[in-house]
Amino acid sequence: MRRLLIILRREYLAYLLTPGFLLALVAFPVITAASIGIPALIARQAPAAKVAVLDLTGLGAGSPGNDLSARIREGDTRNLPSERPALLAPLPAEIAGARTPEAAGHLITAYYAAAGKADNLPAILVLAGTPDKLDARLWTPRARLIDLSGELEDRLTEWLQKERMRAAGLDTERIDNIASAQIEVKTYSPEASAGEIKMGDRIPQMAAVGVSYLLCMMILMGSGMISGSVIEEKSSRVIEVLVTSAHPAELLLGKVLGILLLFLTVLGALLGAGLLAAGYLPPGLTEGLSKALFARGLLPWALVFLVSGFLMYGSLFAGLAAFCQTPREAQSLAAPLSMMMIIPLLLVISALQSPDSPIIRIAALIPPFTPFLMLLRVVDNAPAWEVLTGLALMGLTTAAAIGVGVQAYRTGALSQGQTTLWSLIRRSLTARN
Known part of the structure; x- marks a missing residue:
């Protein structure tokens, strides 16, 4: 021994x-503290994502583009992983004249090529079609960046659901009442110290x-x-x-x-x-x-x-x-x-x-x-x-x-x-x- x-x-x-x-x-x-703090610091220092909307649906004031733009202004659309609200950017003048999604794609490609590696270029969302068949295409300057497609998809889905409820004859008050309905499911277990499962x-x-x-x-x-x-x-x-x-x-x-x-x-x-x-x-x-x-x-x-x-x-x-x-x-x-x-x-x-x-x-x-x-x-x-x-x-x-x-x-x-x-x-x- x-x-x-x-x-x-x-x-x-x-x-x-x-x-x-x-x-x-x-x-x-x-190193442990830095590995946690530096990504958070970078996320806070990074500029907020910008989105420009080109609406080709022709649906007027109630179009998905107008609804989505209002949601973005309210800070309701966030970008991962920083979770910072996205900003609404003005539509570049080079793209405003497009009349079809295909033509818009060509103009956006040329716009990004001319801008080169400029910082924080806006993502551009092109909307076309009707509530029965909505076409949404999100263009981003770089393919490897985490984009807003998931968040924008959720916002557009909410708009589409409301439009279909209106088409079914529901008034605005009933639509808002349905859209605001939420329920919280709480998890319980006999093994939990207080009945309800906590962290x-x-x-x-x-x-x-x-x-x-x-x-x-x-x-x-x-x-x-x-x-x-x-x-x-x-x-x-x-x-x-x-x-x-x-x-x-x-x-x-x-x-x-x-x-x-x-x-x-x-x-x-x-x-x-x-x-x-x-x-x-x-x-x-x-x-x-x-x-x-x-x-x-x-x-x-x-x-x-x-x-x-x-x-x-x-x-x-x-x-x-x-x-x-x-x-x-x-x-x-x-x-x-x-x-x-x-x-x-x-x-x-x-x-x-x-x-x-x-x-x-x-x-x-x-x-x-x-x-x-x-x-x-x-x-x-x-x-x-x-x-x-x-x-x-x-x-x-x-x-x-x-x-x-x-x-x-x-x-x-x-x-x-x-x-x-x-x-x-x-x-x-x-x-x-």
């Missing part, structure tokens, strides 16, 4: 005291999904750190000294636990920053978040699955790295394991909609998927036997992974020649304590 703790401390401090780690620890919250009732599920993605990130980052450490010691032949003074199990577990403790240190620092930031939230929101996160023992279970999942995958990566001579070889061997994690992440998305699906329940018991899926099952009140079975199977798999990793570490760590996949498997199976 003493040698294991020494190796753990060595691996932990080897990364903790490096300038790169300290810089990453500071940079992570800054606080969904936080545990959202947190469980976050833990699954966090574990995936830890495994992907940790695999490179573990493999790099093993290969560095092997190439410098330091590993030969270590193997003679410590058991391979201590070497393997020391590395995995050291990297795990490093990640837990980062998570602890971020959790502390989050607790400080929570003091600036409204009291009711802070209390709701606390209750949701501690519901059903969510945080202890999250720690259990993070630790056990990382131990299982970390042991496999450490064993594989022992057979590699270069980082490139380690990457080629680790790639299949990393690709395997795509499957549980896809299952996590499916589990959000069908948490009690037989496929999800079975997959949560399969050890490679258990740390990703079982926390969602815990949040959804999975039976105790199911959670305990999943943990037991994952514990056995982790023990087997450590055993195989130790054998691989002992067999492969001292080999300096080229190692193929088949020789890796053969030597692992034939190795003896």
Whole structure:
């Protein structure tokens, strides 16, 4: 145990005291805040979308073009993703003389070509036809920009519905009464704390999904750190000294636990920053978040699955790295394991909609998927036997992974020649304590 703790401390401090780690620890919250704030800032700074309307329907004051123009002036049409109200732009003089949608298309194309890369050119909506068969074409200066077609379609659909109600003999008052009718459907569940489902009732599920993605990130980052450490010691032949003074199990577990403790240190620092930031939230929101996160023992279970999942995958990566001579070889061997994690992440998305699906329940018991899926099952009140079975199977798999990793570490760590996949498997199976 003493040698294991020494190796753990060595691996932990080897990364903790490096300038790169300290810089990453500071940079992570800054980058996270920037990734959220910069797009919002860009959206606010971007000019509002402009729309010009060319109405060729000939329907007079009640035309869809006039109705839509009024809606745009009222700020009823918004542009994604900024959600800022669109502005009504005057129709360019070069296009005003068009009499058909086809002729308008030719003139608009020439107008955009002449304008070149001018900033914030208006989108141009061309309307033609009758209420029975309305033709609407939206022209935008660039094909890759997010346009207003969905919003404009909704506004034109409302106009068309009103026109058809008028044609059916309804007066304006009855039409407005029908158009203003709305109903709010509230969702209730016996599992909700107040009967009606609120955001606080969904936080545990959202947190469980976050833990699954966090574990995936830890495994992907940790695999490179573990493999790099093993290969560095092997190439410098330091590993030969270590193997003679410590058991391979201590070497393997020391590395995995050291990297795990490093990640837990980062998570602890971020959790502390989050607790400080929570003091600036409204009291009711802070209390709701606390209750949701501690519901059903969510945080202890999250720690259990993070630790056990990382131990299982970390042991496999450490064993594989022992057979590699270069980082490139380690990457080629680790790639299949990393690709395997795509499957549980896809299952996590499916589990959000069908948490009690037989496929999800079975997959949560399969050890490679258990740390990703079982926390969602815990949040959804999975039976105790199911959670305990999943943990037991994952514990056995982790023990087997450590055993195989130790054998691989002992067999492969001292080999300096080229190692193929088949020789890796053969030597692992034939190795003896």
